[in-house]
Amino acid sequence: MNFPHLFSPLQVGPYRLQHRVVMAPLTRMRADRSSFAPRPLNAEYYAQRATPGALLIAEATPVMVTGRGNPGTPGIYSEAQIAGWRGVVDAVHAKGGLIFLQLWHVGRVSHSSFQPGGALPVAPSAVAIAGNGMLAMTAGGKMVPYETPRALETDEVGQIVEAFRQAADNAKQAGFDGVEIHGANGYLLEQFLQSHTNLRTDKYGGGIENRARLLLEITEAATRVWGADRVGVRLSPYGIANGSGEDDPMPLYTHVIKALDQLGLAYLHFIEPRSSGAGRAEVNWQNVPSAMVLFRPHWRGVLISAGGFTGETAEAAIAAGHADAIAFGRIFISNPDLPRRLRDGFPLTPYNRATFYGGEAAGYTDYPVYDGMATA
Numbered sequence: 001m002n003f004p005h006l007f008s009p010l011q012v013g014p015y016r017l018q019h020r021v022v023m024a025p026l027t028r029m030r031a032d033r034s035s036f037a038p039r040p041l042n043a044e045y046y047a048q049r050a051t052p053g054a055l056l057i058a059e060a061t062p063v064m065v066t067g068r069g070n071p072g073t074p075g076i077y078s079e080a081q082i083a084g085w086r087g088v089v090d091a092v093h094a095k096g097g098l099i100f101l102q103l104w105h106v107g108r109v110s111h112s113s114f115q116p117g118g119a120l121p122v123a124p125s126a127v128a129i130a131g132n133g134m135l136a137m138t139a140g141g142k143m144v145p146y147e148t149p150r151a152l153e154t155d156e157v158g159q160i161v162e163a164f165r166q167a168a169d170n171a172k173q174a175g176f177d178g179v180e181i182h183g184a185n186g187y188l189l190e191q192f193l194q195s196h197t198n199l200r201t202d203k204y205g206g207g208i209e210n211r212a213r214l215l216l217e218i219t220e221a222a223t224r225v226w227g228a229d230r231v232g233v234r235l236s237p238y239g240i241a242n243g244s245g246e247d248d249p250m251p252l253y254t255h256v257i258k259a260l261d262q263l264g265l266a267y268l269h270f271i272e273p274r275s276s277g278a279g280r281a282e283v284n285w286q287n288v289p290s291a292m293v294l295f296r297p298h299w300r301g302v303l304i305s306a307g308g309f310t311g312e313t314a315e316a317a318i319a320a321g322h323a324d325a326i327a328f329g330r331i332f333i334s335n336p337d338l339p340r341r342l343r344d345g346f347p348l349t350p351y352n353r354a355t356f357y358g359g360e361a362a363g364y365t366d367y368p369v370y371d372g373m374a375t376a
C-alpha cells in the first residue's frame with residue numbers, strides 16, 4: 001500500500017473516515033435543465049466515486065434563485081430538487097460513502113438572464129467583474145461582458161442568511177451527512193469578505209469584522225440546523241478566481257479563520273492559491289503562498305486542502321501536519337476509483353477539460369475504473 005498517512009482513518013465530526021482522499025466540490029452542469037433537480041445520471045456519477053467511509057463534497061448548489069449563475073447547476077430550494085438530491089444521497093450511502101452538500105450563492109458572478117424578471121445580479125456593492133477575458137455566461141450559454149450588479153439592501157442580506165438556513169434544512173431533508181458553506185472563489189460570500197468588492201457602509205461592510213459578518217452569520221445559521229460538527233466552510237485566501245483578490249489577505253483571513261475556529265466545525269477547507277481558477281483553465285501559479293501552511297496555526301480542527309495534489313504531495317502534506325485530508329478535483333473527474341488507484345499505485349486516466357461543464361454521460365460517467373490495462 002502507498003501513502004500510509006493518506007490511507008489512515010480520520011474523525012470528521014461524528015464520522016469516522018476510512019481514508020483521507022476527499023472528493024472536491026465540482027460543478028458539472030448536468031442537472032435537469034428546467035427544474036434544476038439532480039437526476040439519475042448525477043446519482044450514478046456520485047455513486048461511482050463513493051467508497052466506504054469516505055467523504056464526497058457535492059458540487060456548488062445555489063440556495064436560492066438569485067444565487068444561480070450557470071446553466072444546468074442543481075439547486076436546493078424546491079421540492080423537486082430535494083427529491084433529486086435524495087436520489088444522489090441514497091446512491092452514495094448504498095456504497096457506504098458520506099456526502100456533504102456545498103451551499104452556494106454566486107452574487108455578481110451571474111447574468112440577468114438567470115435572475116427573476118431579468119433583474120441585475122445582486123452583490124454587496126455595485127462593482128462589476130472586469131479584466132482581461134473575464135466574461136459572464138448567460139442562461140443560454142453565451143459568453144458576454146459582466147453586468148454591474150445591484151447592491152443588496154441591508155434587510156435583503158438577512159434574506160440571504162435565511163435562504164442559506166433553509167437550504168441547510170433542505171439538505172438535511174435530502175439525507176446529506178452535512179453541508180459546506182462556499183466562501184471561496186469570488187462568489188457572494190467572498191465578495192462580502194473582500195474590500196474591493198465590498199464598499200458597504202452598513203454592518204456588513206467597512207472593517208474586517210463587518211465584512212466577515214455575513215459568512216459567520218450564515219455558518220452559524222447552518223450550525224443551528226445541523227450542529228457545528230456537520231458543517232464545513234470553504235475558503236480561498238490569496239485566490240484570484242472570478243475577479244477576486246484581497247490586497248492584504250493575512251489580517252482578513254486570520255480574523256475569519258480564528259472566528260470560525262470558535263464554532264467547533266466539522267472542518268475548514270482551502271483551495272490552495274496555486275490552483276485558483278482551476279475550474280476555468282489549467283493553472284499552476286508559482287511562488288504563491290500555501291494557504292494550509294500559513295493558516296494551520298489558527299485552526300484547531302480538521303483541515304482539508306485542495307489544489308493540484310498528487311498522491312505524493314498529499315501524503316507529504318498530511319505527514320508534515322499541514323492538512324488532515326486532501327480534496328482532489330480534476331483527477332477525481334477522470335478516475336472514479338481514485339482512492340484505489342492512489343493506494344495501489346495504478347496509473348491515472350487523464351481528464352478532458354472539454355467535457356467538464358454540461359452535457360450527458362460523456363466525460364461524466366464513462367471514465368473507466370482501472371482494470372489492470374494501461375489507461376493513459
Ligand SMILES: Cc1cc2nc3c(=O)[nH]c(=O)nc-3n(C[C@H](O)[C@H](O)[C@H](O)COP(=O)(O)O)c2cc1C
Pocket residue numbers: 024025026027028059060102182184185234271275278279280306307308309327328329330331356357
Ligand atoms: C470542473 C471544475 C468545477 C469546479 N467546481 C467547483 C465548485 O462547484 N465548488 C468549489 O468550491 N470549487 C470548485 N472547483 C475547484 C475544485 O474544487 C478544486 O479546488 C480545484 O479544481 C483544485 O483541485 P484539483 O487540482 O485537484 O483539481 C471546480 C474545479 C473544476 C476543475
